[in-house]
Amino acid sequence: MFDPADENVIAILREKYEDQVLLTEKHYDFLTITLKEDKIIEVIQHLRDHEGTKFQFLTTLCGIHHPEQGQIAVMYQLHNMYNNSRIRLKIYLPQEKPVAPTLTGVFAGANWMERETYDFFGVVFEGHPDLRRILNVDEMTIFPMRKEYPLEDQTREDKRDEMFGR
Amino acid sequence: MEAVGNKISVGEKPPGVEGTGFFATSLEKVVGMARKNSIWPLPFATSCCGIEFMATMGAHYDLARFGSERLSFSPRQADLLMVMGTIAKKMGPVLRQVYEQMAEPRWVLSVGACASSGGIFDTYSVLQGIDRIIPVDVYVPGCPPRPEQIIDGVMKIQQLVETESLRRRDSPEYKAMLNKYGIQ
Amino acid sequence: MDARGTDINTVQPQEKQYSYLNLGPTHPATHGIFQNVLKMDGEIIVDSEPTIGYIHRAFEKLAERRPFNQITPITDRLNYCSAPINNIGWHMTVEKLIKADIPKRVQYLRVIIMELARITDHLICNAVVGVDTGALTGFVYLFQQRELAYEIYEEICGARLTTNIGRVGGFERDFSPKAWEKIHRFLDEFPKVLKEFENLLKRNRIFMDRTIGVGGITAERALQYSFTGPNLRAAGVDYDVRVAKPYSSYEDFEFTIPVGINGDVYDRFMVRQEEMWQSLSIMRQAIDKLPDGPYHAEIPDFYLPPKEEVYNNMEALIYQFKIVMGETDVPKGEVYHSVEAGNGELGFYLISDGGRTPFRLHFRRPCFIFYQAYPEMIRGSMLSDAILTMSSMNVIAGELDA
Numbered sequence: 001m002f003d004p005a006d007e008n009v010i011a012i013l014r015e016k017y018e019d020q021v022l023l024t025e026k027h028y029d030f031l032t033i034t035l036k037e038d039k040i041i042e043v044i045q046h047l048r049d050h051e052g053t054k055f056q057f058l059t060t061l062c063g064i065h066h067p068e069q070g071q072i073a074v075m076y077q078l079h080n081m082y083n084n085s086r087i088r089l090k091i092y093l094p095q096e097k098p099v100a101p102t103l104t105g106v107f108a109g110a111n112w113m114e115r116e117t118y119d120f121f122g123v124v125f126e127g128h129p130d131l132r133r134i135l136n137v138d139e140m141t142i143f144p145m146r147k148e149y150p151l152e153d154q155t156r157e158d159k160r161d162e163m164f165g166r
Numbered sequence: 167m168e169a170v171g172n173k174i175s176v177g178e179k180p181p182g183v184e185g186t187g188f189f190a191t192s193l194e195k196v197v198g199m200a201r202k203n204s205i206w207p208l209p210f211a212t213s214c215c216g217i218e219f220m221a222t223m224g225a226h227y228d229l230a231r232f233g234s235e236r237l238s239f240s241p242r243q244a245d246l247l248m249v250m251g252t253i254a255k256k257m258g259p260v261l262r263q264v265y266e267q268m269a270e271p272r273w274v275l276s277v278g279a280c281a282s283s284g285g286i287f288d289t290y291s292v293l294q295g296i297d298r299i300i301p302v303d304v305y306v307p308g309c310p311p312r313p314e315q316i317i318d319g320v321m322k323i324q325q326l327v328e329t330e331s332l333r334r335r336d337s338p339e340y341k342a343m344l345n346k347y348g349i350q
Numbered sequence: 351m352d353a354r355g356t357d358i359n360t361v362q363p364q365e366k367q368y369s370y371l372n373l374g375p376t377h378p379a380t381h382g383i384f385q386n387v388l389k390m391d392g393e394i395i396v397d398s399e400p401t402i403g404y405i406h407r408a409f410e411k412l413a414e415r416r417p418f419n420q421i422t423p424i425t426d427r428l429n430y431c432s433a434p435i436n437n438i439g440w441h442m443t444v445e446k447l448i449k450a451d452i453p454k455r456v457q458y459l460r461v462i463i464m465e466l467a468r469i470t471d472h473l474i475c476n477a478v479v480g481v482d483t484g485a486l487t488g489f490v491y492l493f494q495q496r497e498l499a500y501e502i503y504e505e506i507c508g509a510r511l512t513t514n515i516g517r518v519g520g521f522e523r524d525f526s527p528k529a530w531e532k533i534h535r536f537l538d539e540f541p542k543v544l545k546e547f548e549n550l551l552k553r554n555r556i557f558m559d560r561t562i563g564v565g566g567i568t569a570e571r572a573l574q575y576s577f578t579g580p581n582l583r584a585a586g587v588d589y590d591v592r593v594a595k596p597y598s599s600y601e602d603f604e605f606t607i608p609v610g611i612n613g614d615v616y617d618r619f620m621v622r623q624e625e626m627w628q629s630l631s632i633m634r635q636a637i638d639k640l641p642d643g644p645y646h647a648e649i650p651d652f653y654l655p656p657k658e659e660v661y662n663n664m665e666a667l668i669y670q671f672k673i674v675m676g677e678t679d680v681p682k683g684e685v686y687h688s689v690e691a692g693n694g695e696l697g698f699y700l701i702s703d704g705g706r707t708p709f710r711l712h713f714r715r716p717c718f719i720f721y722q723a724y725p726e727m728i729r730g731s732m733l734s735d736a737i738l739t740m741s742s743m744n745v746i747a748g749e750l751d752a
Contacts, residue, residue, distance in 0.1 A: 212747065224497070252407055254407065256406065286423065289411065292407055
């Protein structure tokens with residue numbers, strides 16, 4: 001299932017952080033590694049600086065809410081521009097208190113991506129220079145992308161839900 | 167090439183009494199005619215409808231031939247507020263402030279489905295129509311409306327401008343309508 | 351002691367006072383609604399604080415409610431200047447999920463449409479850079495050419511700007527002869543206008559003085575901020591998704607990637623200008639080598655059958671019913687696909703749990719990611735340079751906020 005390039009990456013990762021790796025899978029030709037959340041920043045820094053895996057580009061960072069497991073996942077996607085390989089790292093946080101360390105020290109571009117994840121899911125990134133809402137209004141008290149909150153504004157009276165199949 | 171001279175029509179003149187060197191009509195009609203042919207719009211373009219507005223202002227569907235040659239980005243000097251694009255709840259107070267800064271007489275043209283009613287975005291963050299916060303004169307539906315539709319909307323505004331009474335803005339009905347929106 | 355009797359050595363300098371200027375959400379020069387509060391020392395900008403979200407329309411939450419074909423109109427409104435690229439990128443993501451095999455003809459037609467969309471996107475950006483330096487004529491000339499592109503879109507899919515072009519699996523109908531006639535007319539007329547526009551600005555003394563050395567960013571900082579697209583290529587890094595991870599038969603075409611040196615406004619202008627020429631070349635190559643074949647893939651579970659068959663054929667009727675009611679079996683899985691949009695790498699991260707709507711859809715929006723670097727890029731420059739930097743980065747509000 002894993003080709004030699006993936007095996008190389010997994011080996012470099014396991015060599016130093018064997019205890020952090022929980023699961024390695026391959027979805028649609030994309031190596032996905034699930035890790036524990038406490039040392040994720042060191043893992044990413046290691047993957048960035050190590051000669052064998054130069055993942056020096058952060059493609060994206062987003063949150064995923066799994067209500068039936070009661071967890072909010074944070075997904076990091078890194079890109080190695082030297083040999084065009086990509087890797088996806090996921091950490092799972094409990095949904096009552098999702099706290100994760102910040103990536104802004106490693107990649108400056110993670111700043112707004114983490115603010116967006118905080119705005120939508122409520123994930124608090126410790127050490128972030130300016131963690132506040134970015135896209136929604138500042139006075140909002142809920143985290144709207146979580147599955148329990150509805151899409152529509154419940155106070156609108158001009159659209160009848162039964163006409164729209166809701 | 168045939169003579170073009172007899173095909174040009176220069177605006178309808180209002181009914182009145184004409185004689186050598188003078189033309190008498192009512193003030194309202196003259197003011198209406200002058201206002202309708204020189205509306206200065208304020209393009210409040212937020213999203214995709216703004217690009218269709220840029221196409222309307224371009225050379226192909228020229229909006230300037232209707233008198234809107236000078237776009238005013240300052241509300242103090244604008245007559246027509248063209249709201250083009252989705253207005254989110256975060257943008258609502260800004261739109262309200264811009265409307266309040268405009269001097270009377272002012273008209274509002276809501277371009278696009280999002281400005282008229284929220285459009286396809288029936289979500290928690292989108293204002294479902296700008297007529298929740300400011301009074302609107304003409305709605306132009308479409309997603310985005312074609313430039314011809316925007317011009318049609320401007321022509322309807324022109325009709326409103328031409329036939330508006332000079333006393334409308336001081337009348338109690340108008341003040342009551344503004345009070346309904348909470349605008350003094 | 352000076353003439354007024356004060357001891358010069360004990361005079362304290364005044365506290366430095368900064369003024370705050372609000373480059374508010376409604377501003378004629380910011381093409382899109384985002385706010386910047388600038389801390390200024392006279393005319394020089396010391397710091398700035400951007401605020402975005404003024405057009406947040408909750409696309410990601412909206413996508414969780416809609417079946418896959420209905421998400422295409424939402425992707426239109428991301429970077430609305432080049433809507434076909436977003437549409438086709440989304441369709442390719444779904445096709446990756448369902449592991450569909452797309453015929454060559456569809457891929458080549460998609461390339462033609464995507465390159466046309468890229469040209470229209472760069473047209474707007476360069477025209478607007480011209481406007482912000484004072485050259486309003488170029489804008490009017492280029493917008494006239496955009497009308498030709500709008501006519502092509504209209505002939506293919508019916509809409510001018512927010513196109514909703516194609517379907518999962520291909521196109522709804524093959525390109526009509528009228529569409530080909532319009533495409534050929536575009537390819538004949540557009541290069542002359544582009545050359546004229548380029549001659550207006552490329553070696554123009556005023557334009558070069560205004561744009562060289564303004565709003566620059568080094569390659570290292572650009573990579574730290576996850577820049578992609580023309581902004582990154584102007585800084586010197588030749589990363590283009592079409593070459594790095596080719597999709598839709600881009601590997602069959604020959605094109606060069608223009609790369610700048612300093613990452614300033616002039617470099618971005620020239621990179622976009624050269625990319626437009628390259629896109630024209632790719633379009634010509636695709637038209638010359640266009641193979642025959644079906645205009646859609648054989649995926650009856652996702653591609654609506656033609657109406658004549660629905661009314662006559664039982665199987666087609668069942669497929670039509672299942673697709674419209676959302677009863678088809680979608681494979682579970684998570685997939686990431688990215689395309690080279692007008693501003694950079696536009697990525698779609700889709701998690702499907704087998705239902706008719708996605709479980710999670712995340713858009714990797716290039717504008718959102720590179721706009722973070724804006725305060726750093728304008729520090730130390732003047733207000734007019736800040737306006738020019740913003741318009742040369744091609745920040746589209748729809749993609750910024752989603």
